[in-house]
Amino acid sequence: MDLNPVIAAVQAAGKPLLDRFRAAAVPDTLAGIVAAIDANDAASLAMLRPALEQARPQARWAEDELAAGALPAGEWWVTDPVEGNINHVHGTTEWAVTATLVRDNQPVLTAVHLPLTGQTYAATAGGGATLDGVPLRVSDKTSLDAALVGTGQARPGEDPEALRRMGRSVAAMLESALVTRVSVPATLPLLQVAAGRMDVFWQHSRVRSGLMAGALLVAEAGGTVTGGDGEPWGPASADFVAAAPGVHAATLAVLAGTR
Structure with a gap:
């Protein structure tokens, strides 16, 4: 599957989050935090889900981003429309939009977009990992x-x-x-x-x-x-x-x- 539609989807989903981040005040109650988290999810998903479902209509959607354990066989979109939503709500910078195509419980394609920096990380199984198209490599440390x-x-x-x-x-x-x-x-x-x-x-x-x-x-x-x-x-x-x-x-x- 082509990575480009997935990269475009996570980048588009990040735009309303960036607007909300710049405009939002930090909630001072648990109810306010939950409401802000839900609103962020809704804003991102409105862009993310239709694009991914169009790109891979045969893949099912894993609804709960906090769910755990194995998925049924087949293809699934495993996403987090605001990975680090609690950070976004509190005005800190560690948050992203993620989308991963999972086949028989193995990730085969992923894109992660950081709206604040404009960076996009991507990978395909057997195809390497990149940051904005530049190959990535883990460290050589041995100790x-x-x-x-x-x-x-x-x-x-x-x-x-x-x-x-x-x-x-x-x-x-x-x-x-x-x-x-x-x-x-x-x-x-x-x-x-x-x-x-x-x-x-x-x-x-x-x-x-x-x-x-x-x-x-x-x-x-x-x-x-x-x-x-x-x-x-x-x-x-x-x-x-x-x-x-x-x-x-x-x-x-x-x-x-x-x-």
């Missing part, structure tokens, strides 16, 4: 003590044990890596891993929409993407690890000690 690593909370109301594991893993990485970041959403640090600016991202979660795009981008940029057990990652995996190959094994070893 975890020189690595910039990160993780984050996948969603509000995450399973308490997943949160406890996250806390243990952060503590372990603070002792093992050069610098450890905790941020939201997952896609943004995964872009950095694909571009060689970060070296590792891990997450204790099965939320699909935050991982599908980044998994393909990192893999196509030469990175290693697995579950926490070292097996190939899929949406049914309990954990997610994307890393430069030279630090992947050391990352798994650190995380294994936090189970």
Whole structure:
């Protein structure tokens, strides 16, 4: 499938979000935050969904961007119309529009657009990963003590044990890596891993929409993407690890000690 319609779709969906970002005031109540998040989603989806459904009408639509686990067989659009919506609502800069075509639970094509910078990351299975058409490559680091690593909370109301594991893993990485970041959403640090600016991202979660795009981008940029057990990652995996190959094994070893 041609990437161009998907790139055009995420770029078009970012335009109303950019207008809303410049005009919006930060809500001061939970109800106000939820309302702003819903309004952002609606503005982006009004552009994103019709374009993607026209580009690939046989693909079904994964409705819930916070859903977890494997999808039924076949082709699906897994999207996040405002990846990092909570950041957008609070006036911070880490947010994007993502669209990933998934076939039999494997991402085969993705585009991620950052409206604030105008940058678009894209990848196809077997075709490489790019930033605005320029090929991406993960870092060449081979030592975890020189690595910039990160993780984050996948969603509000995450399973308490997943949160406890996250806390243990952060503590372990603070002792093992050069610098450890905790941020939201997952896609943004995964872009950095694909571009060689970060070296590792891990997450204790099965939320699909935050991982599908980044998994393909990192893999196509030469990175290693697995579950926490070292097996190939899929949406049914309990954990997610994307890393430069030279630090992947050391990352798994650190995380294994936090189970």
